[in-house]
Amino acid sequence: MNLVDCYVTKILGEPYRKFGHWWVDVEYDSWGSTSKTRLMFRTEEAARAAQVGYHFTA
Known part of the structure; x- marks a missing residue:
């Protein structure tokens, strides 16, 4: 499986708790294409x- 680098360009809302984890809706850029997704974290602090600039792979 290949992974691509993604960089957050805009935070779309406040973190919220769902299914026992913390989620953040973001807009991100990958290879010049802009998309939206939700990032999952274990803690509210994370x-x-x-x-903006946060790096993740997808």
């Missing part, structure tokens, strides 16, 4: 630490 969810709040996500900011």
Whole structure:
């Protein structure tokens, strides 16, 4: 399975708790294409630490 680098370009809302985890809705850029997704974190502090420029793979 190949993974691509993704970088958050905009935080779309406050972190919220669902299914026992913390989620943040974001807009991100990958290879010049902009999309939206939800990032999952284990703690509220980690969810709040996500900011513009945050790197993840998809």
